[in-house]
Amino acid sequence: MRQAGMIWLTGVPAAGKTTLAGLIAGRMAAVGVPAEILDGDAFRKAMCDDTDFSREGRARNMRRAFEVGWLLAKNGIWAVIALVSPHRAARQAIRALAAERGLDFIEVHVQCPVDLARRRDPKGNYRKALAGEIQSFTGVSSPYEEPEAPEVLVDTALLRPEDGAALVLKSVAHLMGK
Numbered sequence: 001m002r003q004a005g006m007i008w009l010t011g012v013p014a015a016g017k018t019t020l021a022g023l024i025a026g027r028m029a030a031v032g033v034p035a036e037i038l039d040g041d042a043f044r045k046a047m048c049d050d051t052d053f054s055r056e057g058r059a060r061n062m063r064r065a066f067e068v069g070w071l072l073a074k075n076g077i078w079a080v081i082a083l084v085s086p087h088r089a090a091r092q093a094i095r096a097l098a099a100e101r102g103l104d105f106i107e108v109h110v111q112c113p114v115d116l117a118r119r120r121d122p123k124g125n126y127r128k129a130l131a132g133e134i135q136s137f138t139g140v141s142s143p144y145e146e147p148e149a150p151e152v153l154v155d156t157a158l159l160r161p162e163d164g165a166a167l168v169l170k171s172v173a174h175l176m177g178k
Helices: 017-030 040-047 055-074 088-100 114-120 125-130 161-176
Strands: 005-010 035-039 078-082 104-111 152-155
Touching: 005 017, 005 055, 005 088, 005 161, 017 035, 017 078, 017 104, 017 161, 035 055, 055 078, 055 088, 088 104, 104 161, 152 161
Parallel strands: 005 078, 005 104, 035 078, 104 152
Antiparallel strands: none
16 A cells, blocks of 8 residues: 655644645545645644643644554555644654655645634634634734645635635645545
């Protein structure tokens, strides 16, 4: 079985990462390419509830997501990881691990202006963070460091989710063998 790869979606909360991940994985499955989504909120709840939102806690959370994604990929299943992953150095460390292990790694910056993400706010987290109910919330009391050179940039203020997914899949088609 051929090793698959990892698509890492990063962006501020409510940028559209989870929606995009679902569309990407669904389209991959439709053409016979196995893919599994690791969504940040669900992953944290299931596997990382012992980590906080400090820089170190976030890096630990990312490392765990990477390791699960690595297990999927080395068994022929594409890992589509939707995780805020706000710190550039932690993302660079993940990229280095992928390179060290010979893993195809595609960083997708799901770009969205914070004011638009705040208006979307499907979980009410920006509202809670602005009210002081959530500490260290990316886009409010904690910074998001944009990627310097992602393989793909999906601007969700300009693109429909379907078009963003198509853009990502176009960039990885040669890696999927389809």
